[in-house]
Amino acid sequence: MEKFIKLDGLVAPLDRANVDTDAIIPKQFLKSIKRSGFGPNAFDEWRYMDQGEPGQDNSKRPKNPNFVLNQARYQGASILLARSNFGCGSSREHAPWALQDFGFRAILAESFADIFYNNCFKNGLLPIVLPKVEMDALFGLTEHSPGYRLTVDLAAQRIVRPDGHAIPFDVDPFRKECLLNGWDDIGLTLRHAEKIREFEARRRAEQPWLFS
Amino acid sequence: MARTLYEKLWDSHVVHVEDDGTALLYIDRHLVHEVTSPQAFEGLKLAGRKLWRVSSIVATADHNTPTSHWEQGITDPVSRQQVETLDANIRETGALAYFPFKDKRQGIVHVVGPENGATLPGMTVVCGDSHTSTHGAFACLAHGIGTSEVEHVMATQCLLQKKSKTLLVRFNGTVGAGVTAKDLVLALIGRIGTAGGTGYAIEFGGSAVRGLSMEGRMTVCNMAIEAGARVGFVAVDDTTIAYLKGRGFAPRGDDWDKAVACWRTLVSDADAKFDAVVDIDAASIVPQVTWGTSPEMVTGIDGSVPAPEDFKDPVKSEGVARALQYMGLTPRMRIDQIAIDKVFIGSCTNSRIEDLRAAAAVAKGRRIAANVKLALVVPGSGLIKEQAEAEGLDKIFVAAGFEWRQPGCSMCLAMNDDRLNPGERCASTSNRNFEGRQGAGGRTHLVSPAMAAAAAIAGHFADVRQLS
Numbered sequence: 001m002e003k004f005i006k007l008d009g010l011v012a013p014l015d016r017a018n019v020d021t022d023a024i025i026p027k028q029f030l031k032s033i034k035r036s037g038f039g040p041n042a043f044d045e046w047r048y049m050d051q052g053e054p055g056q057d058n059s060k061r062p063k064n065p066n067f068v069l070n071q072a073r074y075q076g077a078s079i080l081l082a083r084s085n086f087g088c089g090s091s092r093e094h095a096p097w098a099l100q101d102f103g104f105r106a107i108l109a110e111s112f113a114d115i116f117y118n119n120c121f122k123n124g125l126l127p128i129v130l131p132k133v134e135m136d137a138l139f140g141l142t143e144h145s146p147g148y149r150l151t152v153d154l155a156a157q158r159i160v161r162p163d164g165h166a167i168p169f170d171v172d173p174f175r176k177e178c179l180l181n182g183w184d185d186i187g188l189t190l191r192h193a194e195k196i197r198e199f200e201a202r203r204r205a206e207q208p209w210l211f212s
Numbered sequence: 213m214a215r216t217l218y219e220k221l222w223d224s225h226v227v228h229v230e231d232d233g234t235a236l237l238y239i240d241r242h243l244v245h246e247v248t249s250p251q252a253f254e255g256l257k258l259a260g261r262k263l264w265r266v267s268s269i270v271a272t273a274d275h276n277t278p279t280s281h282w283e284q285g286i287t288d289p290v291s292r293q294q295v296e297t298l299d300a301n302i303r304e305t306g307a308l309a310y311f312p313f314k315d316k317r318q319g320i321v322h323v324v325g326p327e328n329g330a331t332l333p334g335m336t337v338v339c340g341d342s343h344t345s346t347h348g349a350f351a352c353l354a355h356g357i358g359t360s361e362v363e364h365v366m367a368t369q370c371l372l373q374k375k376s377k378t379l380l381v382r383f384n385g386t387v388g389a390g391v392t393a394k395d396l397v398l399a400l401i402g403r404i405g406t407a408g409g410t411g412y413a414i415e416f417g418g419s420a421v422r423g424l425s426m427e428g429r430m431t432v433c434n435m436a437i438e439a440g441a442r443v444g445f446v447a448v449d450d451t452t453i454a455y456l457k458g459r460g461f462a463p464r465g466d467d468w469d470k471a472v473a474c475w476r477t478l479v480s481d482a483d484a485k486f487d488a489v490v491d492i493d494a495a496s497i498v499p500q501v502t503w504g505t506s507p508e509m510v511t512g513i514d515g516s517v518p519a520p521e522d523f524k525d526p527v528k529s530e531g532v533a534r535a536l537q538y539m540g541l542t543p544r545m546r547i548d549q550i551a552i553d554k555v556f557i558g559s560c561t562n563s564r565i566e567d568l569r570a571a572a573a574v575a576k577g578r579r580i581a582a583n584v585k586l587a588l589v590v591p592g593s594g595l596i597k598e599q600a601e602a603e604g605l606d607k608i609f610v611a612a613g614f615e616w617r618q619p620g621c622s623m624c625l626a627m628n629d630d631r632l633n634p635g636e637r638c639a640s641t642s643n644r645n646f647e648g649r650q651g652a653g654g655r656t657h658l659v660s661p662a663m664a665a666a667a668a669i670a671g672h673f674a675d676v677r678q679l680s
Contacts, residue, residue, distance in 0.1 A: 016534070017527050018406060018506050022646045027627050031276065031290040033250035033297050035359075045648045051634075052652075054290055083527055085407040085440070089644060090625075091342040092248065093358035114410060114442045115342055115356055122360035172374065173232040185360070186261070189236060189368040192228045196370060199227045199238050200265070209463035209471050210240050210335060211267060212308075 002124035003182035007105050007152045009078030011142045012069055019082060020089035021116060025098040029054055038094055039101030043069060073146050081138055082109035086127075087116025096123045106152045108159070110135050121175045122185065126154060128169045154179060214481035217447055218378050218413045221353040221478070225336050227370055236370040237353075240335040244271035244307070244362070245321045246298040247627070248340025252363035253301040264369040269307040270330045273298055274320045275627045277313050279590050279617035286313065291628065308461070311594075319593025319619040322346040322560040326430065327595055329459025333448050333475040338365055343560045343643065345436040348445030349429035350452060351478040353413075355442055377411055377487040379441070380480075382418035385495040390677035392570065393428035394562060394641070394660035396420060396492075397435040398500035402510040404490060409441030412488065415480060416446050420494035426455040427566040434561045435643055438507040447479040501547050501673050502645045502658040504535035509645070511547060513663070513675045519543030538647055539655050540635065548673050550657070553636040555580070555587035555614075555668040556650070557661050559624035562641035563592030565599050567661040571641075572605040574665035574676060580613035581671025587614040588630060590622040614668065626651045639667035 029041045031054060040058035047070060049062040063070050069077075080099070086109040087095060096119045099107070106126040120127045130138075141161070142148045151160040154176060159167040178185065189196075204211050215223070228236040249271075256263070263269070276291035278284075286292040295313055302310045309330065311318040317328065322343055325331040335354075337347040342356035355371065365371055383396055401408070414436050421429065429446045436444025446452075453472055456462045463471045480486075498512035509532070511518075520533040520543070536543065541550065557563070557571050568591060580587050589609050591597040597619055600606055606616045623630040624642035632638055632654025641664050642649075645656040659667065666676040 015527075017531050020506075020644075020646045022625075022644070022649050026648055026652070027625050030247050030627065031288075031294050033254070033294055035251045045652055085410070088406055088440070089342065089646060091340060091344075091356040091358055093251075093340075093360060096358075111407060111410065113407070113440060115358060115437075119358035119360065122358060172234060174230045174234040174372075185372060186259070186364050186367045189364065189370055189372070192236060192370075193368075195228050196236070196238070196264075196368065200369065203238065203240075207334070207471070207474060209467045210332065212461065212463075 001122070001182045001184060004105065004124050004126050004154055004179040006154065007078060009105065009149060010074070010076055011079045011081060011148050011150050012074035012077035013081045013139050013142045014068060015083065015139055017083040018085045018088055021087055021092050021095040022089055024087070024095040025092065026052065028052065030092060030094055035097055036101060038098035039103070042098040042102040043067070076103065078103055078105045079150055079152065080104050080107045081135065081142060082107055083135070084110040086112050088113035091115045093119045096120045096125050100125050108135065108138065121179065124179065124182065126152065126179065128152070128159070130167060130169060134167050214484040216378050216480040216484040216486060217351060217415055217445065217478060218376070221334065222375060224334065225353065233374060235373055235375065237336055237373050239338050239365050239369055239371055240268065241270065241325070241330060241337045242268045242365050243321045243325055243337065243339035243344065244269055245275055245341065246273045246294045247275045248359050249301065249362055250294065250297045251359050252366060255363045256366055261367045263305045263366050266306040267308045268369065270309045270325060271298065271302050271307050272311040272318050272321050272324050273313045275621045275625065277620040278628050279620050279622050279630055282314055282618055316594045319596065320560045320563060320621055322434065323563060323592030323596065326350065327459070327593060329456055329462035332456065332462065333452060333478050338371060342437045343434050345442065345444045346430050346434040346560055348433035348436065348443055349426055351445055351448045351475070353443055353445070356437060376413040376443070379409060379412035379414045379488045379490065380486040381414055381416050381490045381492065383416070383420035383492050383494040384418045385420060385493055386423065387420050387494045387497060390662060391497055391499060392660040392662060393424050393431035395497055395500045396494065397432045398502065398507065398510050398658060399497045400492060401435065401439045401507045402500070403492065404439055406438060406506055406508045407440045409436065409439035412441050414439065414441045414444040416444060418494070421446060422449065425566055426451060427564040430564065431561055435507070438643055448475045499660060499663050499676055501663065503539065503541060503547065504532065505538055505645055505647050506535070507643070507645060507658060509535055513547055513673060515547055517541045517543055517545045517547070548675065551583060551637070551672040552639045552667050553583070553585050554632060554638040555584060555664050556623040556638055556640040556642065557588065557664050558590030558592070558622050559642035560592065561643045562661050563590060563596065565596050567641065568596070568600045568605050571661040571665040572608045574662050574669065574679060575612040575614065576608045578612055578669045580668045583671045584668050587668045588617055588623060589614050590617045591619050593619050623650050625649060639664045639673065
């Protein structure tokens with residue numbers, strides 16, 4: 001997994017609540033058996049005027065000029081602002097894959113859906129929960145200051161605005177360590193292989209019906 | 213100390229705890245389907261890792277499979293590749309059971325697990341699908357997971373988890389005639405919102421839940437995720453045990469008696485403390501219909517569509533305005549005046565035998581309305597299809613103008629050819645009414661199977677309680 005330590009990036013706003021994973025990456029693109037290449041179809045139904053299908057040349061499709069992420073000023077953004085319950089719905093990890101492939105490395109929102117939140121950490125994408133008052137301010141600043149950037153410092157657990165205002169955020173210590181070091185979860189867990197085997201043997205002896 | 217059912221399930225699966233409370237939970241059952249597993253199998257292979265325990269895996273192909281013309285196979289090459297990739301992966305690694313495309317026991321993964329007795333009380337169950345919460349009906353800790361976690365469970369038989377807070381939802385009293393498990397859970401989501409359960413594990417209780425069949429309990433737990441909760445469950449009782457007896461992978465003989473004794477303990481202790489409790493009067497719930505693009509945008513069949521100005525929060529108000537525009541509805545419109553184009557009866561929420569019986573009871577001796585272009589009935593599995601046919605339900609549906617299809621996820625998420633065209637409106641027994649969920653530009657209204665059948669007959673939403 002790619003490490004996440006500190007990010008200085010352009011900010012893009014997506015000012016709506018309950019953005020679901022069907023909107024982030026529609027189902028027709030889940031037929032891929034790969035982990036990459038989902039970026040051009042992120043937010044497909046909002047982003048393009050025509051209907052998206054796998055295998056199209058996306059550069060030739062008509063874009064929706066009203067969709068915020070299509071605006072020239074937000075091209076190259078790596079930090080996304082969102083509202084409450086971002087990533088609700090399906091467990092598809094294709095959603096964080098698509099956002100990351102699109103160019104995002106951090107998502108700031110009032111709240112996230114559980115499974116999506118968890119999936120982000122497995123892919124070096126940092127989801128950060130901020131209070132509504134901070135999010136309101138960030139949405140305002142981003143809209144009124146073209147080229148608005150933020151610094152996300154995971155080690156220090158704070159976001160720094162260009163005006164110097166620092167916003168602290170919470171993150172589980174274990175997840176933070178994994179992101180800072182780019183650690184592979186599976187490798188970490190397998191350090192406990194002996195414990196898992198002991199647990200399994202005990203469980204098999206006590207409740208053999210769970211093992212057939 | 214008194215413990216909730218969640219705490220009992222959690223405690224009995226902890227292998228290791230990190231300093232910050234992140235735990236390694238042992239996983240008893242891993243359900244696998246074609247959409248969220250190929251990258252996990254590939255990752256495992258690339259890292260040179262082996263499957264930790266083959267006998268934990270139960271797999272089936274469901275999301276992409278067609279529901280008609282099975283003699284032609286899967287004609288979409290991309291879908292076919294995904295299904296064939298699952299075939300190849302399972303051939304290579306093995307599984308406790310695999311129900312491939314066209315197998316008699318193939319079906320929706322969350323239907324297939326329980327009906328074969330592969331979902332047993334006290335298990336931790338995972339699947340790369342958010343509706344894994346369904347299995348909580350059997351007092352399981354059942355998590356929907358992402359593909360990285362699918363790979364993690366394959367390689368380690370464990371899931372990294374932080375403990376959730378506990379929420380007890382009590383449906384008190386008795387539901388009225390024509391009101392189903394689907395209506396209970398939709399009413400709950402309408403009340404607490406789609407993020408109301410975020411961070412919580414929900415235990416569903418109360419007399420109305422105790423009165424539900426296992427099929428009904430699966431419907432309720434299935435939609436826990438639509439209330440934001442990753443897991444939802446119901447305590448074990450006689451209904452649970454009666455359902456399991458004699459099923460394929462359920463224990464037999466001495467093991468059965470030992471298992472039952474063990475399962476009887478899977479209830480919250482009488483004086484256990486929950487972090488939050490929601491009480492709902494089940495008798496006050498009427499058949500529910502969603503009107504918007506989120507399951508929380510729901511009201512009773514006797515209600516009407518709200519107006520954006522009814523909501524004070526500007527983000528919410530704008531969300532309602534956007535939803536009404538997408539749905540092609542006007543504020544204050546009565547729900548029972550909304551006309552429909554298509555009907556879908558199926559999905560992991562409502563495709564079990566009881567659901568099909570409820571819909572057939574409404575359809576019997578009637579015809580679908582002239583304005584209904586397509587009414588699909590998609591059983592949850594081959595076994596359910598067979599049972600329904602033995603009961604003559606297929607004939608009732610066909611006589612009424614419905615199409616009787618092969619099992620699969622079908623128009624719940626429209627990965628196969630079953631979908632809505634832009635602007636089409638559907639009465640659907642599925643679980644999500646998100647924009648584009650059933651096809652780009654499609655408009656979904658979530659209802660119970662009986663209400664879907666009633667809408668098919670009337671051509672618009674109609675109160676099933678007044679139909680019979």
